Amino acid sequence: MDMKKGSEKSGTSETAANEPIQDLREWLTRVDEMGELVRVKEPVDRDEEMSAVGYLLAKQTPSPAVLFEKAAGFEKSPIGARLLWNILGPSIKRVAMTLEEPVDTPTVELIRRAKDKLKRRIPPKEVAAKDAPVFEHTLTGNQIDLDQLPIPRHWPLDGGRYAGTADAVITRDPDSGYLNIGTYRMMQQGKKEVGLYLSPGKDARLHITRAWQNGNDIHVAAAWGIDPLFMMVGSQTFPKNVSEYEFAGGIKGQAIPVVRGTTTDLLLPANAELVIEGVIRLNSVKPEGPFGEFPGYYGRPEAGCPLVEVTAVHHRSNPILTNALMADYPSCEQSGFFSVMRSAKIWDDLDKLGIPGIHGVYAHPAAAGGFGMTVISLEQRYAGHAAQVLALAAQCPGGAYYTKLIIAVDEDIDPTDTDQVIWAMASRCNPIDDIDILRNTWSTWLDPTQNPPENRPYGSKALINACKEHRHLPVFSKRTALSKGVYDKVASRWTKLGLPGQIPTVRAFEEENKVLYHEVGGFEPGKQPGESD
Structure with a gap:
C-alpha cells in the first residue's frame, strides 16, 4: 500500500464499511458523506472566532464538524494550514465511525464493542521516511517559525494561543523505554517553543520527572493534526508498560504506521498532518496558562510548566490542525468520545x-x-x-x-x-x-x-x-412493566396505528421480572439469596 495516497477525496461509503480509516483526510471524506461536515471557505479569525463557531455548532442537532479552509491573516503563509473544530463533538455517529464500527450502533453496544477491542493489541509498523506522508515537508533550525501557523486563542481570558488541543503527545519512559501517547494542551511560547501542561499522575509528567531525577533532558513529539482515534486512545489511562500505539492498532484492526523521528528517538504517526519534535531540557520550565478547560471553567492561574524546544516540524501540504475546545456540554470536544472510551476502559478494568x-x-x-x-x-x-x-x-x-x-x-x-x-x-x-x-x-x-x-x-x-436492596430483593416493590407480548403486538402495528417515529426500546418487561426473580434463586420472602431449604 502506498501510504502517501490518503486524501480528502479518498474513501467511499462502501470502503467505510469494510476498510479501516488511514488518515484524517479519509476520515473527513467519510464525515462529509454522512452529512456532518461544514466547510468554511471565507477567512475566519483564529483568535476566539473559530472557537466561537465551534462552540455554537456543537449545540446543534446533528452537530457538524467544521473545517476552516482559511485563517484570516495567514492567506500567504507558506505552510497553508487549515483548522478543524468540533471534530467528534457530541456526535455518536462520528465516534462510532472513528472506532471502525457502524455509525448506527447503539451507545451501550458501542461501549461494549470498544471494551472488547481494548483487549486486542497490535504493535505499530515502522515505515521508511519516504513512505510517510507527514515527511512531505520538514523544517529544522532557523526554518522553524511557529508564527507561520494559525495557532488559535480559544477563550478571552486564555493566557496565550494553544496548539494541539486535539493532539498526540509522544514521550518515552526513561526506565522501560515504552512509548506513551497522551493528549495534553500546548501553549505557544515563542517561534520555537511551546509549553506542555500535565496534570499530576499523567504518564508524560512521570516520564519528564524521572528523566530530570536522572539529570537528563527528554525528547518529546506532538502530532497537531491526527486521525481522531489517537485523541480517543490518548485520553485514556492504560498500563504504564504498554504503548497506546498498540491499543489504537487493536481498535483499527491493523498496525499503525509509524516513522522514526529525525531529531528525536521517538516513533511518530506516519499519516499525521503535522508533527513537531523537540526536547525538554533539564529543569526547563516557563509560566503557562490559564486555559479554558474541560470542566467548563478556566484552569488554575499561571504556573510553571515544562518548556519544549522545537527541533523539527514535519507536515503535509496544506496540513489540517485539529483543535479541541474545552467548554460546557455539549460544546466540550472531549465529552462525546471520552464518554464512550472511558466507559469502555472502566468496563474492561472490571472484566480484568x-x-x-x-x-x-x-x-x-x-x-x-x-x-x-x-x-x-x-x-x-x-x-x-x-x-x-x-x-x-x-x-x-x-x-x-x-x-x-x-x-x-x-x-x-x-x-x-x-x-x-x-x-x-x-x-x-x-x-x-x-x-x-x-x-x-x-x-x-x-x-x-x-x-x-x-x-x-x-x-x-x-x-x-x-x-x-439485595437483602430484600424478594419483597422489594415490583416496578410497573409492560408484558413482552403486548409490546410486540403494539410494535407490529406501530405504523398502521399512525404513531410517529419508531417505537422506543424497552429494557424491562413483566415476564423478564419473573425470570429475574427465578434466576436470583427462586427463594421465598424471608429467605436470603442462595439460602438452601
Whole structure:
C-alpha cells in the first residue's frame, strides 16, 4: 500500500464499511458523506472566532464538524494550514465511525464493542521516511517559525494561543523505554517553543520527572493534526508498560504506521498532518496558562510548566490542525468520545478484575467532559456485589481520575438514559444507607470546587448505590412493566396505528421480572439469596 495516497477525496461509503480509516483526510471524506461536515471557505479569525463557531455548532442537532479552509491573516503563509473544530463533538455517529464500527450502533453496544477491542493489541509498523506522508515537508533550525501557523486563542481570558488541543503527545519512559501517547494542551511560547501542561499522575509528567531525577533532558513529539482515534486512545489511562500505539492498532484492526523521528528517538504517526519534535531540557520550565478547560471553567492561574524546544516540524501540504475546545456540554470536544472510551476502559478494568454481571457502563458526557460521573448497570448476584462494583469503578485505572459521582443501578436500568438513572436513584436509593464517601482521591489542579486552589489536586468521591436492596430483593416493590407480548403486538402495528417515529426500546418487561426473580434463586420472602431449604 502506498501510504502517501490518503486524501480528502479518498474513501467511499462502501470502503467505510469494510476498510479501516488511514488518515484524517479519509476520515473527513467519510464525515462529509454522512452529512456532518461544514466547510468554511471565507477567512475566519483564529483568535476566539473559530472557537466561537465551534462552540455554537456543537449545540446543534446533528452537530457538524467544521473545517476552516482559511485563517484570516495567514492567506500567504507558506505552510497553508487549515483548522478543524468540533471534530467528534457530541456526535455518536462520528465516534462510532472513528472506532471502525457502524455509525448506527447503539451507545451501550458501542461501549461494549470498544471494551472488547481494548483487549486486542497490535504493535505499530515502522515505515521508511519516504513512505510517510507527514515527511512531505520538514523544517529544522532557523526554518522553524511557529508564527507561520494559525495557532488559535480559544477563550478571552486564555493566557496565550494553544496548539494541539486535539493532539498526540509522544514521550518515552526513561526506565522501560515504552512509548506513551497522551493528549495534553500546548501553549505557544515563542517561534520555537511551546509549553506542555500535565496534570499530576499523567504518564508524560512521570516520564519528564524521572528523566530530570536522572539529570537528563527528554525528547518529546506532538502530532497537531491526527486521525481522531489517537485523541480517543490518548485520553485514556492504560498500563504504564504498554504503548497506546498498540491499543489504537487493536481498535483499527491493523498496525499503525509509524516513522522514526529525525531529531528525536521517538516513533511518530506516519499519516499525521503535522508533527513537531523537540526536547525538554533539564529543569526547563516557563509560566503557562490559564486555559479554558474541560470542566467548563478556566484552569488554575499561571504556573510553571515544562518548556519544549522545537527541533523539527514535519507536515503535509496544506496540513489540517485539529483543535479541541474545552467548554460546557455539549460544546466540550472531549465529552462525546471520552464518554464512550472511558466507559469502555472502566468496563474492561472490571472484566480484568473478574467482576461478573456487568450489563453496561456509562461515563456521562455532560459531567465535566465525561470525567465527573460514572453509572454502572449490574445484575446483583451476591451480597455486597453493588458495593464492590462501586468501590472498584471509583478507583480502577480507567475511572480513578477526577470522577466525583459513581452510581450503581440494576440491570433493568439503561445507564445511558439519564431519566431512568434519576428514577432509580429516587426510588431505590436510601441516602442514609446507600451513599458512601471516599476522601483524598486522585483529582486535578483543574477542579474548580477545591478552594483555595492549594487544596488541589486531591478530591473526593460519592458512591451511590441506586440498586434494589439485595437483602430484600424478594419483597422489594415490583416496578410497573409492560408484558413482552403486548409490546410486540403494539410494535407490529406501530405504523398502521399512525404513531410517529419508531417505537422506543424497552429494557424491562413483566415476564423478564419473573425470570429475574427465578434466576436470583427462586427463594421465598424471608429467605436470603442462595439460602438452601
